Amino acid sequence: MKKLFAVTLGILTAIGGFVDIGDIVANAAVGARYRWALAWVVVVGIIGIVLFAEMAGRVAAVSGRAVFDLIRERLGPRFALANLIGSFFVNLLTLTAEIAGVALALELATDVNYLLWLPVCALAVWLVIWRVKFETLEDVFGLLGLAMMVIAVTVWRAGPDWGSIFHEASHPTLPPGEGLPTYFYYAIALFGAAMTPYEVFFFSSGAIEEHWTRSDLFVNRANVYIGFPLGGLLSLALMSAAALFLNPVGITVEHLGQVALPTTLVLGRTGLAVLLVGFFAATFGAALETALSSGYTVAQYFGWQWGKFVRPLQAARFHTVVLAAVIVGAIIGLSSVDPIKVTEYSLIFSAVALPLTYFPILVVANDVGYMGDKVNSRLTNALGTVYLVIVVVAAAAAIPLMFATKAGA
Amino acid sequence: MMAAARVMDAALELLDRQLIDCDDRLAGNVDDVEIVIPDRWPDGASGELPVVTALLSGPGVLAERFGGSLGRGWSALHRRLHPDGALISIPIGQVRDIGSAIRLGLRSDQLASNRMEVWFRDHVVGKIPGAGHAAE
Amino acid sequence: MRLSELLDLDVVDENGTRAGHVHDVRLVQDGPVGAGFDAALRVQGLVIGRGAVGIRLGYGRTLNRGPWLIRVLLSARHDSKYVPWGRVRSIDEDGIVIAGSAADLEPPPVLPARGAPS
Amino acid sequence: MAVAFAAIGCAVGCVGSSQGEADYQHKAVATTEHVRSSVRTVELAVQTAAEGDDYGPYLSRVISQAEDDASSAANAFDTIQPPGETSDEVRDQVDELTQQALDVLSKARIAIRRGDVGGLVQLSSDLTAAGDQLEQFGESEHV
Numbered sequence: 165m166k167k168l169f170a171v172t173l174g175i176l177t178a179i180g181g182f183v184d185i186g187d188i189v190a191n192a193a194v195g196a197r198y199r200w201a202l203a204w205v206v207v208v209g210i211i212g213i214v215l216f217a218e219m220a221g222r223v224a225a226v227s228g229r230a231v232f233d234l235i236r237e238r239l240g241p242r243f244a245l246a247n248l249i250g251s252f253f254v255n256l257l258t259l260t261a262e263i264a265g266v267a268l269a270l271e272l273a274t275d276v277n278y279l280l281w282l283p284v285c286a287l288a289v290w291l292v293i294w295r296v297k298f299e300t301l302e303d304v305f306g307l308l309g310l311a312m313m314v315i316a317v318t319v320w321r322a323g324p325d326w327g328s329i330f331h332e333a334s335h336p337t338l339p340p341g342e343g344l345p346t347y348f349y350y351a352i353a354l355f356g357a358a359m360t361p362y363e364v365f366f367f368s369s370g371a372i373e374e375h376w377t378r379s380d381l382f383v384n385r386a387n388v389y390i391g392f393p394l395g396g397l398l399s400l401a402l403m404s405a406a407a408l409f410l411n412p413v414g415i416t417v418e419h420l421g422q423v424a425l426p427t428t429l430v431l432g433r434t435g436l437a438v439l440l441v442g443f444f445a446a447t448f449g450a451a452l453e454t455a456l457s458s459g460y461t462v463a464q465y466f467g468w469q470w471g472k473f474v475r476p477l478q479a480a481r482f483h484t485v486v487l488a489a490v491i492v493g494a495i496i497g498l499s500s501v502d503p504i505k506v507t508e509y510s511l512i513f514s515a516v517a518l519p520l521t522y523f524p525i526l527v528v529a530n531d532v533g534y535m536g537d538k539v540n541s542r543l544t545n546a547l548g549t550v551y552l553v554i555v556v557v558a559a560a561a562a563i564p565l566m567f568a569t570k571a572g573a
Numbered sequence: 574m575m576a577a578a579r580v581m582d583a584a585l586e587l588l589d590r591q592l593i594d595c596d597d598r599l600a601g602n603v604d605d606v607e608i609v610i611p612d613r614w615p616d617g618a619s620g621e622l623p624v625v626t627a628l629l630s631g632p633g634v635l636a637e638r639f640g641g642s643l644g645r646g647w648s649a650l651h652r653r654l655h656p657d658g659a660l661i662s663i664p665i666g667q668v669r670d671i672g673s674a675i676r677l678g679l680r681s682d683q684l685a686s687n688r689m690e691v692w693f694r695d696h697v698v699g700k701i702p703g704a705g706h707a708a709e
Numbered sequence: 710m711r712l713s714e715l716l717d718l719d720v721v722d723e724n725g726t727r728a729g730h731v732h733d734v735r736l737v738q739d740g741p742v743g744a745g746f747d748a749a750l751r752v753q754g755l756v757i758g759r760g761a762v763g764i765r766l767g768y769g770r771t772l773n774r775g776p777w778l779i780r781v782l783l784s785a786r787h788d789s790k791y792v793p794w795g796r797v798r799s800i801d802e803d804g805i806v807i808a809g810s811a812a813d814l815e816p817p818p819v820l821p822a823r824g825a826p827s
Numbered sequence: 828m829a830v831a832f833a834a835i836g837c838a839v840g841c842v843g844s845s846q847g848e849a850d851y852q853h854k855a856v857a858t859t860e861h862v863r864s865s866v867r868t869v870e871l872a873v874q875t876a877a878e879g880d881d882y883g884p885y886l887s888r889v890i891s892q893a894e895d896d897a898s899s900a901a902n903a904f905d906t907i908q909p910p911g912e913t914s915d916e917v918r919d920q921v922d923e924l925t926q927q928a929l930d931v932l933s934k935a936r937i938a939i940r941r942g943d944v945g946g947l948v949q950l951s952s953d954l955t956a957a958g959d960q961l962e963q964f965g966e967s968e969h970v
Contacts, residue, residue: 271888272884272885272888272889273883273884273885274884275883275884275887275888409871410871413867413870413871413958414860414863414864414867414958414962415864415867415868415871416860416861416864418864418892418896419889419892419893419896421885421888421889421892422868422889424885425868425871425872425875425889428875428882428885429871429874429875432878432880433880433881433882433883436882436885440885573857
């Protein structure tokens, strides 16, 4: 019974934990611009993150080694250092976007400018990491993140013609006046939103924080196979709400406030209140995950003690990196950069950095020396190889497309 | 019963692996491996094999492995910070198990690679209230 | 000497024919595990070859049967050779000289698959 | 660091100097579509307000952000040098349309800040008209 509870909780937190500022912005922006013509990317992204996170979770549970630890073992210290610098930069960009996202959610609820909220949010993120137990923060923010479900309720209450949505999604066509490069640019942003490297750093390190062993592989599978796809449904709901309400009148999404308009129209002030709680929890949870991930990656590369399972004094270097990342993230956020633009760039750079983490995990998940009889099945390897190609193509195309389309302008 | 001899490849199974101390603390990585070739080799020591005497761990060791200008700069910086040149050498006799991580029979605070940890503990993290308490 | 100094050194045979470079150093441990490894870990020979990426990832040494595509792309297995320590004649910064001809080197014996550590 | 981001942002996003009539035309359409997006956003916000619930500061935020967006899009367009005399006509048209829109957006912002929901709802038809005109411009000039 207790085990069942743990699994349920894990699934719920996976749903709530999947969606972050990147998903919110990218799905709403794409829905408003392309309706359902990019819905297939969400499906491709979800299958990818399921595959990737399941391997990373299994490797962590069986070998007791988290992702970046293995990256250095398999790629050697030089290449792994280049990888670390790249991943750390992308992670910092994402952390900045998430902290700004928390501040933007509070701005909508209070009419106080987000720049005033930003330092408060950064401090709160750090305090929670400093003082709150790993399991507690995962449960609290995961469960609160479920408030985002109100987006799905919005779409359902709007009573759309499901048949024609399905038709549009399965027969994607370019809207008039739109070019193919921009379409693929947004495809990569959406893919980056679903398959973000920090999710895997966090998931695999989290497995070790929670002391997973071989007997927890069931929990791993339940979280990944049920939690992430349901989280993906939330992404599709965000896209659909924008497609139904913002696209017909020609609104392009530039602010978090616009993402909330459909829910406010359909469900009134209660809907808005629940959604703002969802925005807050999803971005705050992701800010915690990215802040911790910056510490995880650096500490795992050098072999330092890391994690919240020991007291901060026993993982001094790890906590120093986390603190520094939060401070730098807050400073970048406080400079006059547009937080929504930071989010979009973080998604593109996530796609660029993805192969660097995906490839080593795919290799180690096949290594009998680490995994014993828990190596990848043939099916996982077949899918894993297909995704290796997808991930590499997306990474190679991301930057050229960014310049060719002036970042989707 | 005599265990069968175990064969392993050093770069694959030792290099860059996580070290874990006797209190289950993470204690750095294997940054290099010390191999001692018999004195009179190759002429007078035909039957004797070289022996692995120690695992090496610490930023100075890692820097030397990097080579190139990055490695040289890093290791020069390291020598300035630690002029005693102490590199951390873990005698092979202190190794308890070689698996996905390498378990040691000693405590991490006996290792020189731990000095930076101590510095950050004393000067940064230790100054923040609540550092010594477990999270709630 | 350090392991990292051996890795990637060029290997030539007595005739001066290039045989590849050092991928790894094969160790044998004949003492019991648990009571410490005192003097029990010895160098048995060198694994040499040409490509370096796949070998570092564990391909070609039975540890990894990995996805077919990666295995084929990296195909480390085919050109890996094993030099028993007894054939090593000299080691310096410029490289390693081995006795006899490179042509008669055999592929490395496959490492036994072990279960995952508990 | 921030400078670096700003540089990336500018390298890929800034409206540069116009090259040729077609390019200018294209930017004119993009500007009106941008402003239209803001007008429609406020229209939806007003529609929500009309239902009478108290949304706290939310609607006021949405409206003032939309106004800011619209005015920065209009300003950015104004800084572009029209390449020839035929472009002057396009420029005048865009100016007139965006100015009209900005007027209504300001009125909406003033009303919501005062808590004057009645006044806000009265702007509804002006907003629709401004949005429609911007939309028509976009359709007529699209090449």
